[in-house]
Structure formats: structure tokens, C-alpha cells
Amino acid sequence: MMNGSQSESVSAEAFLAMGRSVLASQPFSALIGAELHALSPGSVDLQLPLTAQLKQQDGFAHGGIVSYMADNALTFAGGTALRVPVVTSEFKINYVRPALGERLVARAKAVHTGSSQAVCTCEVFMVNGGVEKLRALAQGTIATLPDASRKPV
Amino acid sequence: MMNGSQSESVSAEAFLAMGRSVLASQPFSALIGAELHALSPGSVDLQLPLTAQLKQQDGFAHGGIVSYMADNALTFAGGTALRVPVVTSEFKINYVRPALGERLVARAKAVHTGSSQAVCTCEVFMVNGGVEKLRALAQGTIATLPDASRKPV
């Protein structure tokens, strides 16, 4: 997902800008309008304004949108922790409650970073009138690419 | 997700048509162009033609698209097995390999159906030139709504 060749001396602003350019290069993320609000090594704040197209008829966000947010936030957290090209190996998500609102916020972090993978956790919140409610909880593995010929996901 | 009030005497064609109307009522599924190819109680074949918008720059499908397919197929399998309004409680997905292709196919089935939940499994394949390759494997829980006031996801 992320080339990761940035050096330690990159400023916080440059690091976030780098992440935003990665996100912008994902056509699906651009299609639905995901926004990177914060990014540092092993930590990310990914947000998504909920337009009508992203909701179900009853006004709730589609579960697939919530899982996209978890998947992508976990990958950013793991990719910036490992600092090499990565793939999302697997993740698990619990939808703790349905919730109405205007924005999804996914905050993920790398809990353990080893030589070949990072184990990351993510909380997804629904924001309604400025108030955040936990919408889902996820946990997953981000792995380094075994070799340069294998493409990132 | 699904109202489930269908009787046992519904024809296979009517059952599939009912499922397609559920899928069409999901704005996000309509946005990306998901298609229901087969549906019977506890079993589903959900497909997605991969347009440029759904791919990464390198031509691979975004992981979030693959997880949407698993999430939605698991929910259709569990909802038609339980035959009452349901929510997706949780799922886990392993991305077994990246793959290029023109279509994703998610086949899910209910492996165990109890009084309050169904445990379902799902295989997601990438179709390239008519050949299917396993892209991801998922397993999850679809739960009946505890009460009528709680809205489906």
C-alpha cells in the first residue's frame, strides 16, 4: 500500500501529505470521499463524510462501508509502523451497534510491530451532531511484502 | 437487512427477485454495481464487475471492496437462513492473495443456523479471463434483531 521509504526526519506535515497522496491514489477511496485527518508512524485518523450514496434506505451506513474504513485504517497504521511496502493479511471486525450520523471516523494504531508484520487495532466511530459513538471494533495483521515482485493490495 | 417474511412456497425465481430488490435498495451496492446471481435459503452468489473506480492504481481491487463483498454475501446467506430481520454481528476475513481480474464473485453459505444467529462462511474469487482464483476467505455471525425497534444494518 505504502512505499515507506520516508526517513525519520520527515516533518509531521510532510508525513500527512504523503499519506494523503497515497489515499488520493486509491480510486475507490476517492470515489467515496475518504479523508486522512492525521497520520504518524503506527497511527492514523481516517474519516468519511456520509453522503446519501453511502447509506442504506434507513439512513444507516452500509456495513461494507464500515469494514472499508477499518480495513484501510488498519493498513495505514501497519504500513506506517513497518515503513516498507505492505499487504493487509487479515482482519476481524465487530459491529457493536447500528448508528445514524453524518461522518465515520476510524482510528487505528499498531499495537505490536515485528520484523515481518504489525498487529493493529481500530475503532470506528459514528459522528452525529459532533458526538462520537463507537460503531465497530477491528483487529488485524498487516504484513510486509515477501518480495518486491508481489504487488501490494 | 432482509425482512424474511417469505413463505416456503416462494419459487426460486421469486426468491432471487426478492433478493435483487433488497440489493437494489442498498444505495452503496447500487453505486458500485453489485449483482445477485443466485440466492436460496442460506446460500448466495454475489458478483461485482470491476470498473476502474474499484481498482487501485496497480489494477488490483481495493481490499475494502473485497471486504464489502464478503460482508454483504455473509449477510445474505445468514438472513435467508434465519428468515427474520438480521444484523451482521461480526466477521473475519483472510486475504489469501492479490489478484488481477475483471470480476469478484463471493459465495457464502450458512454453516449453522440457530434460534438467534447463523454462522456463515464465504469464499471470494477473482475471475480473470473466465478463470476463478481464490482471493479471500471469510467467516462471520449474522444475528437476529433483538427487537423490532432496532434497525437492521
Place this chain on the structure above:
Amino acid sequence: MMNGSQSESVSAEAFLAMGRSVLASQPFSALIGAELHALSPGSVDLQLPLTAQLKQQDGFAHGGIVSYMADNALTFAGGTALRVPVVTSEFKINYVRPALGERLVARAKAVHTGSSQAVCTCEVFMVNGGVEKLRALAQGTIATLPDASRKPV
């Protein structure tokens, strides 16, 4: 797992004593020597001294022992959060690193408690010479028993 009929007025000591009697009533937990070090509604500290029988030949704790610790800690956290008889519905565990040591410590908490289930997380640490290292990370669902006739696990 837990009858949960305790009232809010139970003292912290009585609550822990109640939990210890639940643990003592599990023959497998008694066999391997699990110990309850802290228990409050939605929160638990479960520990296990590592005898030779619980280790592999190379001195590491068997993965099955680590998953038992996560399973049981998640169930105590969810059961004391829900305060009714519960079953463990599902969980997921990531083994973040192998580790040598003399004791496993599993700390679990209920992150979200609804009417019919609690979503809980758990960290399992290996203690070596008094120093804790993260060994595994787990997340799972503890569900209320659908009816009184169904037995807890």
C-alpha cells in the same frame, strides 16, 4: 458461565470471591491452575503460573494455553458486564510474539455492552522476571443465553 444475579451492592471483595468460586468450579481451569487476580463488572485479570506441563519442549507456552486464557478472560469480562448467564459466541486472537516466562496474565474488558451481547478485548502478557511482554491480542463476543434451558459453555 456466570449466573450474574449479584446486586450492585456487592463489595469488591465479595465480587472477586464470587468469580473465584466460578473459576474453581471449572475442572479444566483447576487442572491447569488458573488464578483470578482481579474482577469487577466488565473487567478481569486472570493469571496462570506456567508449570512444565503447560510448556512446549522449547520452553514456550503452548498456543492452546494462550487461547484458553484469552477465551476465559473474555468470558469473565463479558459475563460480569452483562450480569446474566452468558456463552462465548466467538473470538479472534493474534499471537504477537513467542515469549519465555513464568506466568501468563490475561486482562480483558468489555468495550461495548448491549442488551444481548458484549464485545470485549483482551491482552495476554508473558511475565518473565517480573517484566510483562505482550504475547497475544484478542477480541470477541459474549452473548446472553437465549433462554434458560440452554446451558452455558
Place this chain on the structure above:
Amino acid sequence: MMNGSQSESVSAEAFLAMGRSVLASQPFSALIGAELHALSPGSVDLQLPLTAQLKQQDGFAHGGIVSYMADNALTFAGGTALRVPVVTSEFKINYVRPALGERLVARAKAVHTGSSQAVCTCEVFMVNGGVEKLRALAQGTIATLPDASRKPV
């Protein structure tokens, strides 16, 4: 878990005998009495007679015993598929129903084997009077050891 240096020419009997010696070398597996009934590359049948010590007061097998069976069967399936020393990276388990019986049977297989990991699935059955009932469903990742200095779990 498994050294994996066996050649393709090993007989089925020798392969099973090799697996039984691996199982016998796990003190915890010996303590509870696990038995290897079948083993071939990427496929395993692991069984456990349920003595009183492995049951709860109500006669059900402890969830931690069921998760041990899934964990170990997944690892045997992945280890024999990859044929190099492995660690269990992560798994997820759904307990589909409680069940009384005299024996647990865990059957696992490698669904996808790559260069650095195998994704495996496992069904755990309770046997009661010779009749098998599905008790749990699991899915997980078995990874090759990144380097020889890292010890298997």
C-alpha cells in the same frame, strides 16, 4: 511446531507417525490426552477423549479446550502444507452450539498455501454416542518462521 524436512517419498504411515511424535512432544497435549488420527500434507484429524477434568460442572467441554483443539489442528494443517517450521499467527473461532459428548474431533485443512503462510480452516465436532455434531468453526493463518533464530510456538 514442525520441522517439515520430510521428503515427498515418506509413506502415509511414516507421516502420521512423525505427526504423533510432534504431538507427543507437546507436554500440554500429552497432559490432556490429544490423539492424532490422520495426517497428510495440509490435512489433519485431531481427537480428544473428554475426561471429567476437561468438562465443566454441567458436563460441557470448556471453551478453552475447544479453542486448543482448533489452534492445534490449524497448526498441523498449515505446518504440513508449508513443510517448514511454522508459528500460528492468528485464528478466529465461532462456537456454534454447546454440546455434550465423549470426544472432540477437530478436522483442519490448508485452503491456500503461499510462500510465507497458509490460510487454514477447521471444524470441531462433538461426538456423542458415535454421532458427530458441529461444535465450532475456525479459520486462521499459519506463518513460516521469518528466520531460524525465532522459535516456533
